[in-house]
Amino acid sequence: MQTLPLTRDLVLIGGGHAHALVLRAWGMNPLPGARLTVINPGPSAPYTGMLPGYVAGHYTRTELEIDLVKLARFAGARLVLGRATGLDRARGLVEVEGRAPLAYDVASIDIGIHSEMPALPGFSENGIAAKPLERFAEGWSAHLDRLLAEPTLIDRGAVVIGGGVGGVELAMAMAHGAQAATGRVLPVTVVEAGTALPGVGRRARAALMRHLDRLGVQLIEGREVRRVEPDLVELADGTQVSTGFTTGAAGARPHGWLARTGLTLTDGFVTVDRTLRSSDPSIYAAGDCAHLSHAPRPKAGVYAVRAARVLDRNLRAALGDGKTRAYRPQRSYLKLISLGEKSAVAEKAGFSAEGPRLWRWKDRIDRRFMDRLSDLQPMAAPALPRHRAAGLAEEVAGGKPMCGGCGAKVGRGALAKALAGLPPITRDDIVTGAGDDSAILRIGDTRLALTTDQLRGFTEDWGLMARIAAVHAMGDVWAMGGAPQAALATLTLPRQTTEMQQRMLAEITAEANAVFEAEGAAIAGGHTALGSELSIGFTVTGLSPRIPITLSGAEPGDALILTRPLGSGTILAAEMALEARGTWVAAALEHMARPQGDAARILASANAMTDVTGFGLAGHLSGMLDASQVGARLQLTSIPLMEGALELSRAGTRSTLYPSNREIAQAMILPTDDRAELLFDPQTAGGLLAAIPPDEADACLAALREAGHPAARIGTILDGPPLIEVN
The missing domain is CATH 3.90.650.10 (PurM-like C-terminal domain)
Structure with a gap:
């Protein structure tokens, strides 16, 4: 089958809301010739809007998560599970912790923000930031487990550092969630250095203060935190607040590695123009990590969601398809603030309302957003031709695609019948034959294990695929008690430009060689070819100092x-x-x-x-x-x-x-x-x-x-x- 060659690499750094929507759009309308990669520390990304509901016990962890593995498969994209740590803009590389750097022609950054407080004594050791959300969600779940295992721990309470909308909403969710899970009241304290709930109208503020009081949440305003201990938070005036769980929700902080990129920043955030392009024309940014120079806005997920369509259009333009468009964010947005229980306060431009109906409205909005990213259907298999050979319909029954990895091997029965036709081995320097995991060759006094394996690609992350193929190929040598010595690679790459071939080969060989070197072996050469899809194989030799197993x-x-x-x-x-x-x-x-x-x-x-x-x-x-x-x-x-x-x-x-x-x-x-x-x-x-x-x-x-x-x-x-x- 004729396949179109790849000509450009697009790399999405981070699995934020804007990038998630770009992945969905790409799956519905991919750009021929472009190869899409997304880098994220984990296989999923929590949805900001549903975090308070998760903490309050209204949603499960699965409902909270955007499944990036599924989105990437739908988009035909490579998902690299790793943490981006920097950019080498001169060479067009994204540096990723623990693996070889990834090349790009066009890149986009959507990594969100964090609320870590490294300058606050004791916070790094004894507190947990509300952002990134993944770590907070895991920390809160673990704390609920501790409360259930040790009920008296709940009397120590919890402290939220930061009295903005996010901190107050989180405090109410924690109070409600802990009581729903344990049947006991969790004393929660919110500490704000200035005035709580800045930017919230008078009526909405009054409603939120009333609900804080209803849940027994104490609000301390105008006092800074001096230090955080395992069981207390000490304020600047010497007041000590008991705590069993301390979180920080004070402000939005940019990720530190952005400062080393050489990009123009505003307060540490990537400065972008009306097309969401940074000071480097090949790099874009969206979401909370970006600063809109033409229309500064507060950090809120609603802007990332609205920017996604423009970002998708402009990334395609940067890759050579069409013209860019301007992103014009709305001047204000409706705030729907959860109240712990299934009720919410709505506030926009001075208007305020509250009640269970508003929570149900927010719930519908959030679920609709998540449904867009989870209700994904694989591409239908093409219809069989009307005129075809006998047996074709039965062979492809169900339209199921052929698996990769070992799921694509020839069956045991067919292989056994084929090998049965081979003549007996007569050479006395071949110790074992086709029935064992690998051949053992006798070379003088040395026994040499020889085996080969090849895998059809089952993940678009060819660096990870190379590591797995290397482990897989050494398995037969290990199984016979041998020590891997050398490997010859057999690679089939998809059709692509010479430059992209070099990028792909460099990453595959670097990742595979790291595995072989750790086992005392090395890649000594190999063979490459271009084809319709990726396959990676290795022929491995191993030394067998003892009688083989x-x-x-x-x-x-x-x-x-x-x-x-x-x-x-x-x-x-x-x-x-x-x-x-x-x-x-x-x-x-x-x-x-x-x-x-x-x-x-x-x-x-x-x-x-x-x-x-x-x-x-x-x-x-x-x-x-x-x-x-x-x-x-x-x-x-x-x-x-x-x-x-x-x-x-x-x-x-x-x-x-x-x-x-x-x-x-x-x-x-x-x-x-x-x-x-x-x-x-x-x-x-x-x-x-x-x-x-x-x-x-x-x-x-x-x-x-x-x-x-x-x-x-x-x-x-x-x-x-x-x-x-x-x-």
């Missing part, structure tokens, strides 16, 4: 230990269909990207070992049992699963390779249990499965867990035919 050594009584949970195939299949939560996907990718060389060394006493990849746990265990001529009993509830995998499996999500893997069930004794279906789920960079002598199993398991691997003892090797019994 093969599939054939398992003995009755051995304990079966698995080093990481199952479910990656199901989660990746669901992610492609926009059915997986971003947090599940991020956690699965984190599992896959973690090297297992240290785990292999801990399991060096194994009688047999393999890595669990495309054929699933059942398929790879079956290979071990066939080679060893033994059976196995698995304890289903002991097998660890990735978060979300069981829920998706119960909903019927299956990877492309699942049906082929499921054929092995005829040689198994299976219970009727939804968990059992994940035994056939293809894994990418899956765990090591080891048959360990029973007297060493506990020590190995303890060492694996101490090293950070979520390992589990999942079963036992049995004397008997190669049958898998699952209990």
Whole structure:
């Protein structure tokens, strides 16, 4: 199929509201030739408007979150989970913590603000800023758990530093939420250095003060905070306020790294013109991190939402499509301030009203906004041609796209039949053959492991994809007790300009080499090509100083230990269909990207070992049992699963390779249990499965867990035919 080449890189720094809406617009109308990347510290971004409702207990954490993984998939964008730390404008690079920098032709910044107070003694150690919202939401949830576990802790109260609208709204939400969760009153104190609720009209202020009093929230005005201790906040006049939870909502502060960009700033915020362009013509900014030089406005999410359409239009223009437009923000906006319970105060230009109807109105506005970003449907598969060969309709039944990673492998049955036709190996310097995880070559007195693996891209983050492919390729060497030595890369890149090829290759090789170097290996060369989609593979050699661990050594009584949970195939299949939560996907990718060389060394006493990849746990265990001529009993509830995998499996999500893997069930004794279906789920960079002598199993398991691997003892090797019994 003819594919259009890529010619420009657009990078969105931050997952703020404006960028979220740009992603949605891009998914509905992508710009051919442009490659879109979004960088954000986490897989989701809290929606500002619903935070007080979450704190008050009216919304769940899931309802609060904008799922950037799903949005990025819908937009066809690369999501890089990392924290931006700077710009190298001379080279057109975004610096990202913990990984190689990312190149851009056009960039946009929407990273919000923070309310950290590093100059306030003790706050960094004993307080938590209301912004960024992610950390505050996690901190408040953890504090509620502490209040439920230790009820007397509620008497210590809570302190909000900052008496603006945000601080007052948060204090009322905390008071209501704590009482709803625990049944007891949480004493909340708001401390404001000046006059509370600046910019709020007289009638609205009076209503808010009345509701503060109703909830028992104490307001202290005209006094600064001197220091923050674990259990108290001391004011400038020596007054000490007891607290078990201290948050800061005083003012909007810009992120410090912006000051190092060389961009023109206003009070630390990126100065932009009426097109939202900064002093650098290739960099735009929107949301709270931007200062509108042509129309200064207070920091409020409503302006970011209204700016999104103009930002989208102007980013496209900067990439070569059309003309720019001016952003003209409204002069004022309607404030809907939650009152803790399901009631709100409305205020605009002196007009004020309050009541439950206003909260319901605000709730509808907020949910409508979130629905726009979550009610996303994948592109429909193209209709089959009227004239087609027999069997085509059955092969593409359901219009389901082919999975990436190991979900795109050839099935176990087809592969076994193909390999069965190979002639026997007659060379005496090839120790093992096609039945084992890798070939072992004898070169003089040295044993050399040789293996190769290639993955079809399943994430648009090719740097992360390179790391996972490197881990995946080394799995066979680790499984045989070898130490990785060298790797040759086999890369197929999408069609793109020469400059973009260089960018992509530089990032892939840097990220992959970091993984190989950490394991004592190095990339020694390789082969590249252009094609319709990304694939990354590595041929790896490894040194085997001892007799290699093969599939054939398992003995009755051995304990079966698995080093990481199952479910990656199901989660990746669901992610492609926009059915997986971003947090599940991020956690699965984190599992896959973690090297297992240290785990292999801990399991060096194994009688047999393999890595669990495309054929699933059942398929790879079956290979071990066939080679060893033994059976196995698995304890289903002991097998660890990735978060979300069981829920998706119960909903019927299956990877492309699942049906082929499921054929092995005829040689198994299976219970009727939804968990059992994940035994056939293809894994990418899956765990090591080891048959360990029973007297060493506990020590190995303890060492694996101490090293950070979520390992589990999942079963036992049995004397008997190669049958898998699952209990």
